[in-house]
Amino acid sequence: MTNPNPKSLAIPPERYSLRERLPSISVLGPLMALVLAVIFFSVRADNFLSGQNFSLILQQVAVLGVLAIGQTLVILTAGIDLSNGMIMALGNVLVTKLAVTAGLPPVVAILLALAATTFIGFLNGTLITRVKLPPFIVTLGMLNIVFATTQIYSGAQTVTGLPNALTFLGNTFRIGGAAVTYGTVLMLLLYLVTALILSHTAPGRHLYAVGNNPEAARLTGIPTQRVILLVYTVAGLLYGIAALVLVARTGAGDPNAGGTENLDSITAVVLGGTSLFGGRGLLIGTLIGALIVGVFRNGLTLMGVPSVYQILITGILVILAVATDQFSRRRS
Amino acid sequence: MRATPKFVTATLSLTAAAVLGLSLAQGAQPVVGLITKTETNPFFVKMKEGAQKAATVNGVRLLTAAGKTDGDNAGQVTAIENMVAAGAKTILITPNDAKAIIPSIKKAQAQGVQVIALDSPTDPASAVDALYATNNYQAGVLIGQYARKAMGNKKAVVAMLDLFPGHPVGIQRHNGFLAGYGVAGINARTANLATAPIVACAQDTFGDQAKGQTAMENCLQRNPNINVVYTINEPAAAGAYQALKAAGREKDVLILSVDGGCAGVRNVQAGVIAATSQQYPLKMASMGVEAGVAYAKGGKKAKGYTDTGVTLIANKAVAGVKSQDAKFGLANCWGQ
Numbered sequence: 001m002t003n004p005n006p007k008s009l010a011i012p013p014e015r016y017s018l019r020e021r022l023p024s025i026s027v028l029g030p031l032m033a034l035v036l037a038v039i040f041f042s043v044r045a046d047n048f049l050s051g052q053n054f055s056l057i058l059q060q061v062a063v064l065g066v067l068a069i070g071q072t073l074v075i076l077t078a079g080i081d082l083s084n085g086m087i088m089a090l091g092n093v094l095v096t097k098l099a100v101t102a103g104l105p106p107v108v109a110i111l112l113a114l115a116a117t118t119f120i121g122f123l124n125g126t127l128i129t130r131v132k133l134p135p136f137i138v139t140l141g142m143l144n145i146v147f148a149t150t151q152i153y154s155g156a157q158t159v160t161g162l163p164n165a166l167t168f169l170g171n172t173f174r175i176g177g178a179a180v181t182y183g184t185v186l187m188l189l190l191y192l193v194t195a196l197i198l199s200h201t202a203p204g205r206h207l208y209a210v211g212n213n214p215e216a217a218r219l220t221g222i223p224t225q226r227v228i229l230l231v232y233t234v235a236g237l238l239y240g241i242a243a244l245v246l247v248a249r250t251g252a253g254d255p256n257a258g259g260t261e262n263l264d265s266i267t268a269v270v271l272g273g274t275s276l277f278g279g280r281g282l283l284i285g286t287l288i289g290a291l292i293v294g295v296f297r298n299g300l301t302l303m304g305v306p307s308v309y310q311i312l313i314t315g316i317l318v319i320l321a322v323a324t325d326q327f328s329r330r331r332s
Numbered sequence: 333m334r335a336t337p338k339f340v341t342a343t344l345s346l347t348a349a350a351v352l353g354l355s356l357a358q359g360a361q362p363v364v365g366l367i368t369k370t371e372t373n374p375f376f377v378k379m380k381e382g383a384q385k386a387a388t389v390n391g392v393r394l395l396t397a398a399g400k401t402d403g404d405n406a407g408q409v410t411a412i413e414n415m416v417a418a419g420a421k422t423i424l425i426t427p428n429d430a431k432a433i434i435p436s437i438k439k440a441q442a443q444g445v446q447v448i449a450l451d452s453p454t455d456p457a458s459a460v461d462a463l464y465a466t467n468n469y470q471a472g473v474l475i476g477q478y479a480r481k482a483m484g485n486k487k488a489v490v491a492m493l494d495l496f497p498g499h500p501v502g503i504q505r506h507n508g509f510l511a512g513y514g515v516a517g518i519n520a521r522t523a524n525l526a527t528a529p530i531v532a533c534a535q536d537t538f539g540d541q542a543k544g545q546t547a548m549e550n551c552l553q554r555n556p557n558i559n560v561v562y563t564i565n566e567p568a569a570a571g572a573y574q575a576l577k578a579a580g581r582e583k584d585v586l587i588l589s590v591d592g593g594c595a596g597v598r599n600v601q602a603g604v605i606a607a608t609s610q611q612y613p614l615k616m617a618s619m620g621v622e623a624g625v626a627y628a629k630g631g632k633k634a635k636g637y638t639d640t641g642v643t644l645i646a647n648k649a650v651a652g653v654k655s656q657d658a659k660f661g662l663a664n665c666w667g668q
Contacts, residue, residue: 064636157595250542250571254542304533
C-alpha cells in the first residue's frame with residue numbers, strides 16, 4: 001500500500017505526547033520517593049550519607065537489579081516471569097560446579113552456565129508463543145522444574161572454593177572514599193545498554209507496541225510472537241548474568257539462592273512505575289525501584305529498626321506506587 | 333488458614349494407602365514416617381540418611397516427606413495425614429511451626445500413632461510423646477562463653493545475625509549466646525529475643541548466606557567497631573565473613589555459629605569461624621527410629637526430652653570452656 005501522506009505514518013501529536021510523557025510521569029513518583037528516602041535517612045541515620053554506604057547499597061541491589069531488567073522486559077510485553085530466581089540459582093550452581101567439581105576453565109564454565117539459563121528462557125518463550133500457554137502458568141511450572149533440577153544436580157550442597165576468575169565481579173576499585181565492585185558497574189552498564197535498545201531500536205519500540213496492543217501490533221506487521229520469544233530468551237541470559245554477579249558477591253554456589261527473587265523483582269518493577277498490563281514503563285524506573293528497597297533496608301538497619309519492619313514498609317510502598325500511578329492516569 | 337481441600341487429601345491418602353497396602357501385604361514390617369522441615373537443607377538430608385540406616389538395620393519401612401520451605405506448616409499437615417493413612421505407627425517430625433502443627437499431631441495420636449519431635453520442640457513441648465533434640469539454648473551458651481573468654485578484657489560490640497521472627501530455635505540460640513556472654517536476666521525460658529547494651533545490631537538472615545552478607549554489611553555500616561558476630565547457622569556465618577573480608581575486618585572479628593555441618597567445621601579449621609556448637613542429626617534420627625521399633629514390638633511409647641548433645645568445636649581452645657578441635661568436628665560432622 002503506498003502512502004500519499006507521509007505525515008500519517010507518524011503518530012498524531014496528541015497521542016505521541018501522551019505516550020512519551022506517561023512513562024516519565026510514572027518515573028517521577030518513584031524518583032521522588034527515592035530522593036525523599038535518601039534525605040530522610042541522611043538526617044536520621046548515622047553513617048548513611050557517605051560514598052562508601054551508597055556503593056554498599058548498589059552492591060546489595062546489583063543481583064536483584066540485573067534480574068529485574070529481565071523482569072521489566074517481560075512485564076512490558078504484558079507477561080510475567082516467576083521463574084527468574086530459580087533460573088539464577090541454577091546458573092549459580094552450574095557455573096560453580098563446572099569450574100570447581102568438573103575442573104573446567106572458568107571461562108568455559110561461565111559460557112556453559114549462560115547458555116543453560118538462556119536456553120531455559122528460550123523454553124519459557126517457546127511454551128508461551130508456540131504452545132500458547134499463559135506466561136504465569138509457564139513460568140510457575142518452570143520455577144518448580146528448575147528448582148528441583150538445581151537441587152538434584154547439586155545434592156542440595158553449596159559449592160565453595162571458587163577460582164578467582166569466578167569472583168572477579170566482586171573485586172573493587174576506588175572512587176574517592178568508596179570501594180565499588182565491578183558487579184555494580186556491570187549492572188549499571190546493562191541498564192544503560194538495555195534502556196538505549198528499548199528507546200532507540202526497532203525491536204525496542206516493537207516491544208512497547210506488543211505490550212500495548214498485541215493485535216494492533218500484529219496488524220502493523222510487527223512479528224509479535226518473535227518479539228515475545230526474544231524477550232524471554234534475553235531474560236534468561238540476564239538471569240545467568242545475575243547468577244555470575246551473585247557468585248562473585250557471595251563467593252559460593254548456593255542451590256537455595258533466589259527463593260524470593262521472583263516477587264522481589266516484580267516489586268522493583270512495580271515500584272518503578274511500570275504497568276503490569278504491559279506497554280507502559282521505563283527501565284530506569286526499575287533501577288529506582290530496586291534502589292528504594294535497598295535504601296530502606298540499609299537505612300532502617302542503620303537506625304536499628306528490626307528487619308520485619310523493612311518488609312512492612314516495602315509492602316506499603318508497592319501499593320502506594322500503583323495507587324499514585326492509577327491516580328495520575330485518571331487525572332490526566 | 334485452611335489446609336489442602338479434604339478431597340485432595342483424601343485422594344492422596346488413598347493413593348498412599350493403596351501403594352502401601354501392597355507392600356504391607358508382602359510383610360508386616362513396622363512403618364515409621366519421618367517428616368523434615370525441608371527436602372533441601374543438608375541437615376535434614378543427613379537426618380534422613382541416619383533414619384534410613386537405622387531403618388535398614390531394624391527391618392523398618394521408612395516413609396519420608398517434608399515441608400516445601402522453612403516454615404511451611406500445611407505441607408507437614410498433609411504429610412502426617414498421608415503417613416497415618418499409610419499405616420505408620422510412629423511419626424518423627426521436625427516441626428516447621430511449633431504451634432500450628434499441634435492439632436494434626438493430636439489427630440494422629442488419637443489413632444494410636446506415636447509422634448516424636450526431632451531437632452526442635454513443639455509449643456507446648458508436651459504435645460508430642462517425646463523429643464530428641466539439641467538443647468539450642470545450651471548451644472548458644474557454649475559459643476557465648478567461648479566468645480567472652482576469647483575477648484578477654486576487650487569491650488564487646490556485638491552483631492546478632494538471627495533467623496526470622498518468632499522461631500523458637502532462633503530465640504533459644506540468640507538468648508543462650510547472650511546469657512553465655514554474661515548478660516544478666518536471661519534464662520532458657522525467656523520467650524523473646526533478648527537484647528543487651530553490648531548488642532550494636534540485630535538483623536534477620538533466614539539462615540541464608542546472601543541475606544547474611546547483606547545484614548552484616550549494613551551492621552558494619554551502622555557500627556564499624558563490631559568485633560563479635562553471633563550467627564544463627566554456618567551459611568549466615570559464611571555470608572558475614574564475606575562482608576567482613578570486603579571491609580578488611582576478617583582478622584579482628586570473632587564469628588560464632590551453631591550447627592557443626594562439615595562445611596562449617598572446615599570454616600572453623602580455616603579460621604573463618606572462631607567456634608561453632610556442633611549438633612548431631614544422625615543421632616536424633618536413629619533414636620527416633622529405634623523408639624518406633626520399640627513401640628511396634630512392645631507397645632511402649634517413648635517419653636520426655638532426650639538431649640542428643642552438643643559439642644563446642646573451636647579453632648583455638650580457651651581456658652575454662654571445654655571444646656574439641658576441628659579434627660574431632662570433621663570426624664563427627666554432617667553434610668559434605
